Amino acid sequence: MDGGDREEVSAVPRxxxxxxxxxxVSTMVFAQTPAVVPVDQEISLADVLRLVDPQYxxxxxxAAAMAANDLPRAQQLLIQHFAVRTKPVIPPATAPGVSxxxxxxxxxxxxxxxAEAWLKHVFTESNNDVGKMETFDLGLDIQWMxxxxxxxxxxxxxxxxxxxxxxxxxxxxxKDERLATEIGKSxxxxxxxxxxxxxxxxxxxxxxxxxxxxxxxxxxxxxxEVVRKSPVLTPEMHLAFWKVFIxxxxxxxxxxxxxxxx
Numbered sequence: 518m519d520g521g522d523r524e525e526v527s528a529v530p531r532x533x534x535x536x537x538x539x540x541x542v543s544t545m546v547f548a549q550t551p552a553v554v555p556v557d558q559e560i561s562l563a564d565v566l567r568l569v570d571p572q573y574x575x576x577x578x579x580a581a582a583m584a585a586n587d588l589p590r591a592q593q594l595l596i597q598h599f600a601v602r603t604k605p606v607i608p609p610a611t612a613p614g615v616s617x618x619x620x621x622x623x624x625x626x627x628x629x630x631x632a633e634a635w636l637k638h639v640f641t642e643s644n645n646d647v648g649k650m651e652t653f654d655l656g657l658d659i660q661w662m663x664x665x666x667x668x669x670x671x672x673x674x675x676x677x678x679x680x681x682x683x684x685x686x687x688x689x690x691x692k693d694e695r696l697a698t699e700i701g702k703s704x705x706x707x708x709x710x711x712x713x714x715x716x717x718x719x720x721x722x723x724x725x726x727x728x729x730x731x732x733x734x735x736x737x738x739x740x741x742e743v744v745r746k747s748p749v750l751t752p753e754m755h756l757a758f759w760k761v762f763i764x765x766x767x768x769x770x771x772x773x774x775x776x777x778x779x
Contacts (some may be wrong), residue, residue, distance in 0.1 A: 553723055556708040560760045566591050568763065575602070589752075596755050599745045622735040624743065625679075626686030635680050636699055645670035659703070661710045664718045673717035673729055678707065682736040685743040697747035700740060701754030708757040713764035727769060734765040 566588060571580035575598055582591035627635065634641075638659055641652040646668040653665040655675075664672040681700050688696040716726035741758045744750060 553712050555710055556713050556760050556764045557757065559713065559764055562588055562592060562756060565756065565759050565763060566595070569595060592752055592756065596750075596752060599755070605742060622739055624686045624689070624739050625683045626690065627680070627683035629687070632684055632687050632696065635684060636695060640675050640680070642671050642674040644668040659706060661707050662715070662718055662723070669717040669719040669724060671717075673724075673726070676707075676711070676716060677729055677732040678703070678736050678740075679732070681740045685740040688747075689743050694747065694749045697744045698749045700744055701747075701750045701757075704737065704740075704761065705754050705757040708760055713761075713768045730765050730768050734762065734769070737761055 566583060569576070569579065569583075571583060576594075579591050579594040579598065582588075582594055638655040638657070639652065640655060641650055643649070644651045644666055651666055651668075651671055653671075655665070661676060666672060681703055684696045684700055687693070688700070712723065712725075714725035714727070714730055715723060716729035717724050737758060741762075745755075
């Protein structure tokens with residue numbers, strides 16, 4: 518249920534790991550939890566960098582920086598690696614039973630008018646409780662866990678971060694760095710405010726959903742593939758992407774619906 522004017526422009530190839538991470542969760546099971554540990558606090562820079570294979574081709578300098586415990590330099594070298602690599606970050610699909618049409622890891626494109634609304638943090642999404650669209654201005658600094666709607670579903674749609682995917686589609690065409698800046702800032706602030714499994718809030722209670730984690734992860738994987746070379750992304754923004762990827766993968770591995778069948 519899209520609240521925006523978006524055009525599907527291309528399909529992004531997926532690998533077996535994407536099949537695992539984006540597998541269909543048959544029901545949207547909400548679980549309320551009092552624990553609210555933002556993704557940014559859940560994973561440190563050292564945790565992220567230790568997960569990188571130092572033997573990967575082209576990462577010799579990165580490996581040397583890690584051996585010297587120079588984490589800032591290692592991070593910058595990893596950013597440079599993503600900026601110049603020619604192979605997609607998302608590998609080709611190899612998993613059986615998953616066609617291009619079934620993938621949610623797909624790039625969409627916002628219209629210029631829709632992009633301008635999102636740059637002003639004005640969102641139109643569905644209120645499933647009453648079956649209509651609602652529009653809210655979330656203000657200069659988005660509070661991702663504050664729901665202006667009476668319906669939990671409205672904020673859940675916003676927190677899938679589909680709009681960042683669509684902004685990336687327009688950025689790919691226009692190279693308007695305002696779009697990349699908005700994308701980077703949004704991922705950074707989201708990671709600093711929200712726990713990994715977060716979907717929405719209901720009566721001021723945090724609601725978790727595996728489906729929202731899956732959808733958000735796929736949206737951001739595609740988004741990062743487009744904006745990873747942008748000069749406006751700061752090291753903190755790159756790190757926010759990486760943290761969300763890692764935390765989301767770990768979160769989805771706890772759901773039986775995402776286990777590979779025998």
